Amino acid sequence: MDMKQEELLQQIVELFLEEAESNLVGVYLHGSMAMGCFNPNKSDLDLLVVLRRPESAECYRRIAKRLIEIESILPQGAAGIELSVILEICLSNFIYPTPFELHYSAAHRDRYRSDHGYLCGGFEDPDLAAHIMITYYRGITLYGQPVKEVFEPIDSRYYVQSILGDVEDATEGIIENPVYFTLNLCRVLLFLKEGRISSKQEGGEWGAQALPVQYKDLIWKCLTEYKGTVDSELKHDPGLLTEFAGFMKREIIKAGEAEQFDQ
Secondary structure, three states: OOHHHHHHHHHHHHHHHHHHHHHEEEEEEEOOOOOOOOOOOOOOEEEEEEEOOOOOHHHHHHHHHHHHHHHOOOOOOOOOEEEEEEEOHHHHOOOOOEEEOEEEOHHHHHHHHHOOOOOOOOEEEOHHHHHHHHHHHHOEEEEEOOHHHHOOOOOHHHHHHHHHOOOOOHHHHOOOOHHHHHHHHHHHHHHHHHOOOOOHHHHHHHHHHHOOHHHHHHHHHHHHHHHOOOOOOOOOOHHHHHHHHHHHHHHHHHHHHHHHHHO
16 A cells, blocks of 8 residues: 555545544445555555444535545546445344445546535445455454444355346456456356455456466456556457356356355
């Protein structure tokens, strides 16, 4: 973690301390930075913020506007902040899909900037099951109560449903986004086979060793690109990408059926 990232995270903590005060349970880092494989040019800064009680819609909109300002210290082209605010009760009495109070990410940034009445909140998000699971096992407390005092392990079936959503469209999406889908397919299969909560990088490193030899070069190329050790995107064989996605989806289905049988 470099100085700019530390400064950004500290500013986010201070923002929630100012806006939520005693209502703030904690601010928690998860995702690639928490798991030691953050790429400043590609990776999101993934955070969960836990509150005791809801804040007002006006407060949440104010937070979103200030997150835009905080992001300005990041280098141009950086992925930025991906942050969800959830209530403590959603962790002690887990609900799937999980309700959230506020969501902020690059996908919503322009809308928050241009529409002063906009708020992404008050909905349910199946992705939060994965974020909660990763936070429990691999997350870092930036402020507040320790992770293990706030988060609890959730039923693995909810985690599986959540991560399967990341690869549902892999056969179609892998051509346009080979790195994302290749590495995500690996980490989904790794969890189903070995129960390991992994990053995309860790999933890819496992896949490069464990999967059939004809896919090793593809996975290593995606890992190289993901780590940012090449200056531009590498070229991939579309036929091989489609073949790999089909193979992995079949393996995921088989592994998922085996896990259900074991339970």
